Amino acid sequence: MENPAAPPAPPGAGPRIPLAALAAALALACAYGLSLGLRRAASRGSHQQPTPEAWFETSAPSSPALVAQGRALFLSSCAHCHGADARGDEGPDLHRVEVSDRYIANTITHGIKHEMPSFKRKLGAEDIARLTAYVRSLD
Amino acid sequence: MNPEGWAKMHGATVHFPIALILCSGALDALGSFLPAPATRRGLHAAGYWTMILGAAGTVPAVVSGLVMSRGVMLGHDTLRLHHLFAWPAFALIVGLAAWRSLASDFTAGKAPAGYLAVAGVAALLVMAAGYYGGEMMLGH
Numbered sequence: 108m109e110n111p112a113a114p115p116a117p118p119g120a121g122p123r124i125p126l127a128a129l130a131a132a133l134a135l136a137c138a139y140g141l142s143l144g145l146r147r148a149a150s151r152g153s154h155q156q157p158t159p160e161a162w163f164e165t166s167a168p169s170s171p172a173l174v175a176q177g178r179a180l181f182l183s184s185c186a187h188c189h190g191a192d193a194r195g196d197e198g199p200d201l202h203r204v205e206v207s208d209r210y211i212a213n214t215i216t217h218g219i220k221h222e223m224p225s226f227k228r229k230l231g232a233e234d235i236a237r238l239t240a241y242v243r244s245l246d
Numbered sequence: 247m248n249p250e251g252w253a254k255m256h257g258a259t260v261h262f263p264i265a266l267i268l269c270s271g272a273l274d275a276l277g278s279f280l281p282a283p284a285t286r287r288g289l290h291a292a293g294y295w296t297m298i299l300g301a302a303g304t305v306p307a308v309v310s311g312l313v314m315s316r317g318v319m320l321g322h323d324t325l326r327l328h329h330l331f332a333w334p335a336f337a338l339i340v341g342l343a344a345w346r347s348l349a350s351d352f353t354a355g356k357a358p359a360g361y362l363a364v365a366g367v368a369a370l371l372v373m374a375a376g377y378y379g380g381e382m383m384l385g386h
Contacts, residue, residue, distance in 0.1 A: 123344075124345065124360075126344055127345035130340050130344035131341035132337070134340035135337050141309065142319045144317065145312055146318070203323070204322075205322055205324060206318070206321060206325075207320075207321065210322070
């Protein structure tokens with residue numbers, strides 16, 4: 108039974124902090140759920156495979172030689188849509204793309220429905236790594 | 247709506263929570279140090295409402311941001327930096343609003359030091375997320 112003579116709890120005391128932490132966790136969980144749903148919808152639309160993200164995902168190691176090889180491949184396979192300078196033509200500008208290396212490789216591999224062909228049969232994993240290094244080098 | 251439309255929507259919605267959250271922390275901090283009780287009560291009441299409205303404003307900002315990036319929670323390069331500050335800021339803002347809703351009696355006295363410290367961290371995170379958001383929009 109509550110003691111009427113007891114002094115009122117000071118502001119910020121009691122179960123407020125755990126409840127606030129719970130609300131914060133719930134908000135993040137909702138955002139994550141929305142993110143998953145949107146990514147699944149986007150991957151269905153572009154027949155790409157969903158690529159789970161990892162915290163602190165690093166870029167694949169690159170080198171000037173790899174970038175140069177990627178540039179040669181780009182000119183033979185991609186420049187007719189993206190332009191020789193990759194500034195965009197029929198396809199979009201590829202400078203400073205804000206997506207992960209895996210996303211770039213995935214897009215090259217599987218293409219984008221009604222927008223970009225799949226290069227799965229034309230290019231091997233090493234070629235796609237070279238192209239990814241080149242696209243990543245475009246600042 | 248296409249991604250460009252959602253990007254505009256993100257820009258249109260994100261500035262309200264930024265302004266309100268920064269104001270809320272400043273008002274509560276000021277209200278804790280001023281001696282006049284009436285002024286203190288007024289500042290804490292303003293701090294309460296700006297925090298609640300700021301937290302409510304994060305919902306359209308987060309939803310438009312997620313839709314414009316097609317569900318990318320982290321991304322790469324500048325987008326990743328933006329997200330590494332924005333998500334902790336979002337969590338802290340919702341937590342602060344919940345804390346504040348449960349402890350609206352700040353008007354009776356000083357805001358708890360812990361609350362002010364967390365609000366300060368949230369404000370710093372919001373500013374950093376806003377900085378990298380601006381980098382993406384204007385840095386190209």
